[in-house]
Amino acid sequence: MSAPGIWQFCSRLLRRQLLLAVRRPIDIANPLLFFAMVVALFPLGLGPEPEKLAGFAPGVLWITALLSHLLTSDSVFRSDFDDGSLEQLLLAPQPLYLSALAYIGAHWLTTGLLLAVVSPLFALMLNLPVAALGVLVASLLLGTAVLSLLGAIGAALTVGLKRGGMLISLLILPLYMPVLIFGSAAVQAAVSGNPTGPYLAILGALLCLAIALAPLAAAAGLRISIDA
């Protein structure tokens, strides 16, 4: 019996988290339903003129995606904390940085990726020009990955609290701001025909920074939460 290697262990964790998510499909559907509901409310509140909606669409889509994502960020480590799996994870000989990254990866695959994939549908509901759809998906793919990584820091810090929902929003919303600014700016640039490369590049840079640092912070947060 040999201990699994680092990558083997990470892929095992990733598979485990994905299977758990698939067995609770309502948790996967929740953020998507929230996205659909909020987007459906905007034409009622702002009026149904297509031109007006198209003007607001980049910001509306990005804000809604961010909020749907925020809804789920609390749950990354929650059930593992409740049933004691997290204690075992912290004692595992494999580096916690990569284990945390596996958890975050599974979370992104079941929230951010799906939000990005379905976003063109909602974008058409808001009359976003078809030319901007590609940039919307790309910016959401990059942006929600950053959101997942940042959200995991808040989730790790608040996992020991019974009701950490509001606290986690306060902790991580300020960190979400740059992603929102550059994400919606990329879509706005695509709508008005300006180059979108710089915005996507900045989102990519944010993602690199978050991959390097966020799992470290999340791992430290988990150690503190388990110890408390």
Place this chain on the structure above:
Amino acid sequence: MSTNTAGTLLLAAKSLCLERGGRELFRDLSLEVHGGQLWQIEGPNGAGKTSLIRILCGLARYGYTGQVQRPVPQLYVGHHPAVKALLTPRENLAWHASGAGLYTDAQIESALARVGLYGYEDVPSHTLSAGQHRRVNLARLFLSSAPVWLLDEPFTAIDKSGIDELQSLLAAHVAAGGAVVMTSHHTLRVDFEVRFLHLAGSVT
């Protein structure tokens, strides 16, 4: 289980002090666990048994003074069963978060059979009882190759035959040169010397 660890130092704690809520739970506690020993930590509720186990396994990192040396891999079984309700017992063991060994299906099946869960390998764990969850967790002991076992109340929610089975497993592990540190109020019936560590605000 490796057989060459009998008599070697497997876990050492030096001058541990712990204070909780203004009360000193233990002071200057030193402990050397060698292969082939079984330590039972005793004491009334709130005496710091669980805190001590968590310090020994490395979950508690702050709030105490002293050093712990862990030269060999450990296996920790805590109060929580660490069993995912949405996974089957087989998946729970094969993908366990503790990052221990790679097990074959046959190994997992025999471990589950030995904790009395034969036939339950592939049912979702949420259909199992609390005691069966504990048993899934204890199946890790049959699979483990870690020389040191740190067990926090391993007999909780286990029925009589399960307790007998577990006692003989602990005896076999100790006989093979491993070491066990456990908290329990249960009087162990084993045919070798059990070392006691009594926590009662002051250490004897």
